[in-house]
Amino acid sequence: MKRKKNQWHKPRHVFFYRLSQFLMGIYARIAYRYRGEKFDNRDRQYIFCYNHQTALDQHLMYLSLPRQPYTVATEDIFAMGLLSRFIRYAQAPIPFKKSAADFAAVKTCVRIIHEGYSIALSPEGNRTFTGVTVHIKPSIGKLIKLLRLPVAVFIVRGGYGVMPRYADKVRRGRVTGRVERVIEYEEYKDLSDEAVYELLRDAMYVDESDSGAVCKSRHQAEYLERALYICPKCGKVGTLRSKGRTFSCTACGAKAFFDDTRVFHGDFPFRTVYDWTKWQDDQVRALPVDGGEKEPFFKERVRLRKLENGAKTVIFECAEARIFSDRLEVGELTFRYDDVSAMTICGKKRMDFYCGGVTYQLTSDKRFCALKYVNLYYHYQNRKEGIEDGFLGI
Numbered sequence: 367m368k369r370k371k372n373q374w375h376k377p378r379h380v381f382f383y384r385l386s387q388f389l390m391g392i393y394a395r396i397a398y399r400y401r402g403e404k405f406d407n408r409d410r411q412y413i414f415c416y417n418h419q420t421a422l423d424q425h426l427m428y429l430s431l432p433r434q435p436y437t438v439a440t441e442d443i444f445a446m447g448l449l450s451r452f453i454r455y456a457q458a459p460i461p462f463k464k465s466a467a468d469f470a471a472v473k474t475c476v477r478i479i480h481e482g483y484s485i486a487l488s489p490e491g492n493r494t495f496t497g498v499t500v501h502i503k504p505s506i507g508k509l510i511k512l513l514r515l516p517v518a519v520f521i522v523r524g525g526y527g528v529m530p531r532y533a534d535k536v537r538r539g540r541v542t543g544r545v546e547r548v549i550e551y552e553e554y555k556d557l558s559d560e561a562v563y564e565l566l567r568d569a570m571y572v573d574e575s576d577s578g579a580v581c582k583s584r585h586q587a588e589y590l591e592r593a594l595y596i597c598p599k600c601g602k603v604g605t606l607r608s609k610g611r612t613f614s615c616t617a618c619g620a621k622a623f624f625d626d627t628r629v630f631h632g633d634f635p636f637r638t639v640y641d642w643t644k645w646q647d648d649q650v651r652a653l654p655v656d657g658g659e660k661e662p663f664f665k666e667r668v669r670l671r672k673l674e675n676g677a678k679t680v681i682f683e684c685a686e687a688r689i690f691s692d693r694l695e696v697g698e699l700t701f702r703y704d705d706v707s708a709m710t711i712c713g714k715k716r717m718d719f720y721c722g723g724v725t726y727q728l729t730s731d732k733r734f735c736a737l738k739y740v741n742l743y744y745h746y747q748n749r750k751e752g753i754e755d756g757f758l759g760i
Contacts, residue, residue, distance in 0.1 A: 374436065374458060374478050382456035383434040390425045397536050398528050402430045403544035405518065407484060412518040412548075413510060414486035417570055418493040418500075419525030421713075424486060426543045427520045435484035438462045438471060440491075440712065447677075460485075472509065479513060489566060492711065492760050495593040495737070496640035497526035497574035497628070500760050507563030510554065517549040519569045526574045527581035527628060531714060532592040534732075537626075539581030575640035580626050587613040587624040590639070592715055595735045596646050598635055603664045603738065647758055650741045655749045657692035664689045664738060666730060670696045673718070673725040687728065689742055694719075696728070704750075709743040711736045711760060719743070 394400035398420075414435050416427045424437050439459035444450045453459065460478070462471040475485050489502045510517060524541040547569050554562045587608040596603055600618035607616055613630070614621035622632025629637055636642040653663070668687040672679045685697035693702045701721050709719040717728040717736035728739065740759035748756035 373481055374474070375481050375483055376458070378456070379434060379458060383428065386425065386457075387428055390422070391429055394422070394426060394429065394541070398426075398525075398541040399539065400426060400429075400541045400543070402426060402542065404432075405430045405520075405545040407431050407435070407518070408433045411479060411482065411515050412484045413513055413515045414484060414518050414520055415489050415566060415570060416486065416520040417522055417572055418488045418490045419497075419522050419572075419574075420529040420541070421493070422529075423488065423522050423525065423543075426522055426525075426541070427486065430520070430543060430545065433484070435486040436460055436478050438475070438485070438487040472512070475509075475513060479515065484515070485513065489570060493531045494526060495531050495760070496638070496643055497572075497577070498640050499571045499573070501757050502563070502567050502570065504560060504563045506566060507559035507561070510562050510566065511559060514551055514555070516551055517554075517566065518545045519547045519549065519566070520544070521546045521570070521572060523572065523574065524579060524581075527577070527579050530628075532590055533585070533588045534714070535583060535585050535588060537581035537583040537586070539579060573640075575638045576627075576629070578627050581628075582626050584610060586611045586626060586628070589714070589733060590624065591733050592735050593639060593737060594642050594646065595738045596649055598642070598645060599633060601649075604666065604735070607733070647741070650745050650758060651748075651755065653691060653742075653745060655691040655746045657690060659690060662688035662690050662695075663742065666734075668696065668728050668730045668734075670699075671727045671729070673727055678727065681726075689739060691742070692746055694739065694743075701726075703743055703746045706743065709740050709759065711740055 414427060416423050437459050440462055443453060444461055460471055460474045478485060489506045490500045492500050494500050520543060522541060522543045524539055528537050528539040528541050549565060554565060587610065590608045590613050591606045594606055597605055597615040597618060597620065599615060599620040602617040605615050605617040607614055611624055612621055613624055620633035622630040622634045624630055665686055665688045667684055670682040670685060672681055682697050688695040693700055705721050707720045712718050715729065715734040715736055717739050719726050744757060744759040
């Protein structure tokens with residue numbers, strides 16, 4: 367039978383998949399000391415769900431799979447000019463608007479399954495800053511039931527220590543990956559969407575926040591301020607700074623040593639990044655959201671860009687961003703949280719938000735913490751809906 371021209375799969379995808387396996391296999395063994403367990407998917411389709419510890423988790427998963435799955439990818443990778451065109455040509459990832467309902471992506475998944483191929487995605491949709499599996503959208507249960515395939519849960523372990531999200535440099539440790547569980551269709555077909563979500567959430571849960579695994583680096587505390595933005599000693603925002611193995615506050619002088627097992631020793635009252643972020647979340651949840659404050663909670667210099675049709679347009683190269691309880695101001699522009707449909711962290715230090723049908727992106731210098739913007743936005747949404755202890759965006 368002659369292949370239809372409008373098929374998602376193209377023969378070239380197989381060539382580039384094999385090439386990426388070869389190149390990534392070399393890099394992962396050297397940089398991550400990676401060891402993956404093979405999983406035979408040649409004669410059966412799956413929904414591959416992988417946890418998100420490193421920037422390369424999906425590629426580590428590919429090393430275990432002889433047959434290519436098509437991976438759901440956020441729209442940010444489609445706004446990198448020629449590189450994005452090559453990614454589309456070589457691998458044809460499924461475009462998805464992060465933190466927004468995207469029915470086109472669901473339709474594409476159904477189309478690919480009808481062509482006989484598997485789907486791969488990260489249910490978290492966000493890479494962990496702490497070593498603990500982050501929020502999984504309950505809607506994943508509905509998607510799984512719609513696609514009606516067995517779910518292969520691929521778990522990466524050790525990635526948080528070797529390549530933390532807040533850092534730029536790889537630490538010397540070991541990463542492993544394997545399919546730890548297959549949830550058969552017969553196992554979940556009669557369950558509710560909520561029950562399927564809970565089944566997957568439990569299967570994917572990983573906590574490496576205090577694992578004790580040694581990952582050596584002279585830059586262990588590097589850019590922790592991308593994840594931690596409130597000093598527990600003086601309460602100031604944006605005054606924390608990292609250098610080598612030391613993390614300190616420029617306002618009160620408190621400091622701590624961050625060791626090769628990712629544990630703090632010093633003036634701060636927390637043992638791990640996870641402990642600190644739990645306290646940090648509580649501080650955000652205690653903030654008022656009446657919008658009546660005259661001074662912002664925080665302000666800094668940023669770059670604002672607009673993402674449109676696969677291109678990035680600079681709106682402000684350098685402008686002051688001001689975070690209030692009910693709005694974000696950038697230069698002379700005001701984005702009220704009631705008009706923002708979603709806000710999310712992309713990569714290590716970028717923040718995307720969706721307002722009026724347009725995607726905007728906020729960046730700054732190498733120490734930029736996008737997390738504080740996302741936390742404040744979701745805190746406002748929670749309080750508006752009467753939720754006391756809700757999801758803060760990650």
